[in-house]
Amino acid sequence: MMRVGVISNPRSRRNRDGMDKIRAVLARHGDIAHAELSRMAELPAAVRRFADSGVSLVVVNGGDGTVHAVLSEILNGVLLADPPRLAALPSGMTNLIAVDVGLAGRPDLSLANLLSRVRDGGELTVRRRPVLSLTPAPGARASHGMFFGTGAFYRAVMASRRRIHPTGVRHDLATALSVGLFIAGMLLRRSSPGSPYRGDGMTIRRDGGVARTGTHLGMVATTLERLSMGLDPFWDGTEGPMRYTLLPFPPHRFGSAMVPILLGRPLPWMAGKGYESGRAAELAFTIDCPLVLDGEVYAAPTGAPAVLRADREVEFVTIDG
Numbered sequence: 001m002m003r004v005g006v007i008s009n010p011r012s013r014r015n016r017d018g019m020d021k022i023r024a025v026l027a028r029h030g031d032i033a034h035a036e037l038s039r040m041a042e043l044p045a046a047v048r049r050f051a052d053s054g055v056s057l058v059v060v061n062g063g064d065g066t067v068h069a070v071l072s073e074i075l076n077g078v079l080l081a082d083p084p085r086l087a088a089l090p091s092g093m094t095n096l097i098a099v100d101v102g103l104a105g106r107p108d109l110s111l112a113n114l115l116s117r118v119r120d121g122g123e124l125t126v127r128r129r130p131v132l133s134l135t136p137a138p139g140a141r142a143s144h145g146m147f148f149g150t151g152a153f154y155r156a157v158m159a160s161r162r163r164i165h166p167t168g169v170r171h172d173l174a175t176a177l178s179v180g181l182f183i184a185g186m187l188l189r190r191s192s193p194g195s196p197y198r199g200d201g202m203t204i205r206r207d208g209g210v211a212r213t214g215t216h217l218g219m220v221a222t223t224l225e226r227l228s229m230g231l232d233p234f235w236d237g238t239e240g241p242m243r244y245t246l247l248p249f250p251p252h253r254f255g256s257a258m259v260p261i262l263l264g265r266p267l268p269w270m271a272g273k274g275y276e277s278g279r280a281a282e283l284a285f286t287i288d289c290p291l292v293l294d295g296e297v298y299a300a301p302t303g304a305p306a307v308l309r310a311d312r313e314v315e316f317v318t319i320d321g
Helices: 015-027 040-052 064-076 096-101 107-120 152-163 171-188 254-263
Strands: 004-008 033-036 057-062 085-090 125-135 143-145 147-151 200-206 212-222 242-248 276-280 282-287 291-293 296-298 306-318
Touching: 004 015, 004 040, 004 107, 015 057, 015 107, 033 040, 040 064, 057 064, 057 107, 064 085, 064 096, 064 125, 064 143, 064 296, 064 306, 085 096, 085 107, 096 125, 125 147, 125 291, 143 296, 147 152, 147 200, 152 212, 152 291, 212 282, 242 306
Parallel strands: 004 033, 004 057, 057 085, 085 306
Antiparallel strands: 125 143, 125 306, 147 212, 147 291, 200 212, 200 282, 212 242, 242 276, 282 306, 291 296
């Protein structure tokens, strides 16, 4: 039987009300290692303890930011050569990662189901996914995650945190409100500091090709195959582990392009107006805007370009049915 360890971030959105239920589940499984973090600085030591005790399945009880931190620690640290499998509980705000490769439903019930199946030798589903690796500057420690964005995406995330997260709404509703806020800002075309309607100068090189310089509304990239609410703002390309989309500035006929972008179904005229989407293994770029990886914000690259790669893979454990 595989050895399981659970890493909990009690400050994640759903854990603020549900952490006692998680503890109650774990109390019924006394052989499960549990690291409940009072601060994220405790994570490296927790991962080392798990490695030393032979943990082969790490359950992440937190949101996207917690999964991001665990991925970064595992892939940069002591478990680099033989990373464990991961299971992601939907305990955060939007839980993009859990939607695709995580456990569905209420976190405590999902955890109880998973632990029972592991104990009884029940069937588990394993999904192998490429993982993004972001190096924001030469020599910097790489961070690992599943969903990246900059430009308008960064500004939309910041606006969502100011206006939507404090309301306490969760999951698809939080995603819907965030998307709605972004669209409203775009359609109103207000270039105020908080508005997504603004261009950023960017130089980008795809898979070592010729560098291109221009003004873009924003960029997103992911190794996830499924997002919330049926959104899928990617199209074109059959090769490369990372999907990406670049939006031009100014965005030509954005009102007409908006829905096709969100559904990944571009209209024939869009390619000629700078709307670009495809696949890649590496993107190197400079942009005068902060970067966002799984909700964590990184400073804008200065001087040498930031590099986004999809050069590692991790196995995620889920339960179908």
